[in-house]
Amino acid sequence: MSAERIVDVALEMVDHDGVDGLTMRGVAAKLGVAVTAIYWHVGDKEALLDAVADRVAAEVGGIRVTGADPVTRIVSLGRSLRRNLLERAHLVAIAHQQGRTAAVFQPARRVLVRELTAAGLRGADAAFSVQAVLALVSGSVLTQVQVERAPESRDKPEELWTIGDVAAAPDLLEFLADPIDPEQLFTRSLDTLVRGLVASRPGP
Amino acid sequence: MSAERIVDVALEMVDHDGVDGLTMRGVAAKLGVAVTAIYWHVGDKEALLDAVADRVAAEVGGIRVTGADPVTRIVSLGRSLRRNLLERAHLVAIAHQQGRTAAVFQPARRVLVRELTAAGLRGADAAFSVQAVLALVSGSVLTQVQVERAPESRDKPEELWTIGDVAAAPDLLEFLADPIDPEQLFTRSLDTLVRGLVASRPGP
DNA sequence: ACCTGAACACCGTTCAAGT
């Protein structure tokens, strides 16, 4: 028995069943120990959640960068990060909940600074661009995380468009009816954003 | 006693204390009634959450549009929507959790279609632009909602930058040290995105 | 039709007691 082992199984439970799947009694049972032993090693549930979040911040958030030109490389970085985070959506959710989002993004932030500098951005523009790209990734992941939590979404896009003044834009109906793939939406948004950011730099 | 009154106080409790502040027993106590009466009128807690989310979708998500040129108008729409949603962050969170996000965004979506059409976008480009703008708003709101939930964030931006190869971009340190105002970040990102979207339309 | 009371299984947490 050690704090480390406790966090091990806690992280495992969160990864598998989400935050709601983590109970003090469940952790104790999985370790074959009395519930109260947990309290001695890691403190109460809030402390356990913090410990799990710390571990997530250390283990999640890896990226890969490919491509030749700056825009392609930055977009590939964003896509890689997003994919990585979505693979462990439950863990990302708990890190975010415990206020460790910035730590999760730290490895990506460092690489991103390098790539944006290589793209010619400097000073305040570069700093803003870092935040903007990471915010887009964060937003995309968080939006999708909670959607996955409720697998049978009650929203029917078709219904949403049958009511109201659709006559205002009839040529859009066919496109708005079927929902866009989240990954495509993210990639194209990121591409548009990054082009705009890079274009704002002073000319050579 | 009626399902409507029950949803009234449930929504009030969520708005005030968040999702965790809502308990069946709490609702019953506030109505001066036995817990089990709730079950007769609205069913179990999941059903109550759904009912609250439906109400949120109907009452939240208003927008205002100002400005003359298309980009200004669309950015103002996004800012207005974001502000509106953040004012009732707890309610937005529950609507999202129950899979009613699309419904919350429906009023804004309709206006956005009009504005993007006025900006010259058509067909698939317009449809994508709608989703991209709304996704940016959604992401910004969700990111900030959970941050508010944990008021004392454990992440210290300064600490995050003291470790590692900061020498790679020393001129950025002063800008990356102090966190960017979320509203400024959102506004500038949205502006950049919208300019890119509008610029992608075929010339006149 | 509408509401109550008792009961059940499950939480997180504390605390005295053991070794």
Add this chain to the structure above:
DNA sequence: ACCTGAACACCGTTCAAGT
């Protein structure tokens, strides 16, 4: 130092029973 057992206050939910 480390772990247990009993106990407490709080959940959501069911079900028989009342009117």
